[in-house]
Amino acid sequence: MDKFSDMAMFVSIVKHQGLAAAGRDLGLSPATMTARLQALEERYGVKLLNRSTRHVSLTDSGELYHKACIEILDNVSEAENLIQNGVKEVKGSLKIVAPKDIGKQYILPILSEFCKQYPDVVPYLYLDDHISNIAESGMDIVIRYGELADSSLISRRLSPSRRVLCASPEYLAKHGTPLKPQDLVNHDCLAMLRSNEELKTWHFQEQDKKNAITVVPKRFSDDGEVIRYWALEGVGIALKSVLDVQADINSLRLVTVLNGYMKNFNTSTSISSTDLNVVYISKKYQPKRIRLFLDFLFDRFNSMTQI
The missing domain is CATH 1.10.10.10 (Winged helix-like DNA-binding domain superfamily/Winged helix DNA-binding domain)
Incomplete structure (x- = not known):
């Protein structure tokens, strides 16, 4: 053989x-x-x-x-x-994975617009927050938050972001507004699950002062979109990427609190640790459809109002 x-x-x-x-x-x-x-x-x-x-x-x-x-x-x-098919032909599958909130609000309309221009491209959009092994996932493009440890992959920042604490006006009117991180222990909080780990220790930094607060969550979910839905319902306070909830903040459906602090799910104090990134495997001969979509994606995000 x-x-x-x-x-x-x-x-x-x-x-x-x-x-x-x-x-x-x-x-x-x-x-x-x-x-x-x-x-x-x-x-x-x-x-x-x-x-x-x-x-x-x-x-x-x-x-x-x-x-x-x-x-x-x-x-x-x-x-x-x-x-x-010739060098100018743009066709074939395009496999993308993104967090649910970002995938539905941003990537889906951009991908639909791209496919109108290139109708022979067959898109596969996976909405998943838990891709652990990018190299073996079979994805062409992975969109994810945070820094990347694997140096064998290419990671490019798609958009700056940050974590915000947010709740509905109705919740804050009923339960009051926390003025310092320690106040959160007396509030109903909405916590993420990651690989069955309860992300209920929230980290704060104000200038050089760091603080970690273990909240008592009212509800848990491994889906960021569910956390956002509960926050909109007035169930509690959520720690979210601002990109996920920017439209809700602009329309006053959600209000941010403790704005003077840098917030995260981990101890990282790097601003880039909360940015939205595009990750893909380095290839000498990147298929044209992937190169074109990456350019298209960055162009659309660059045209958005920076947060």
Whole structure:
């Protein structure tokens, strides 16, 4: 078998988390899959996968090989597309993931406008706040808040942002307005869940003074859009990105409180830790549809009023 076929097979094994499932996808028997994987490992003299009866996991060498395989296969696919359709052709899938609030309020209308200009592009818009492994997610573009630790990915700031505490005028009229962070312990708060972790310790900074307050949440959700909905209902005080609630603030449906403090879910005091970023995998041959959409996306955000 040629090296390209072996790469495709290896990527399929990792994707399906097993030789048997990958074999069914490729139309190969389990015995053939096992023999080819063993031959691949013997060729390079390293173990690529840790295998058990129910699970496979990448070794360090396997992880390096897997990343290289994905990039090479993507480059080949793009080269084939250029040959078959011409350099000027803009077509194919465009997979984007974004937080629900941002996705619905900003990305959806921008993506719809883009697809009117390029009708042969097929968009996939995933609304998800919890993409943990961007390199293996299969996404072309990930839109997310906060700084990025993985230096192998490209991260570009799409828009500055900050955290705000907000509540409905009705809630504040009934329960009063907190004047200092410590007052929050006597208020109904709305807390996010992240990987089953309750984000109920909120961090504040006023000049050089830092403070952490553990609130007693009235409700929890792993969906930022739900937190915003509850705040609008008057259920409690929410810690949100200002981009998510800017329209509500402008229309006075929500009011911000404790405005003299920098706020966050963690101890980071970096302003950029709350910015909205676009993340994507560095590729030598970035498909034209992705390059065009990135330019389109940044142009639309740049034309918005800066917060």
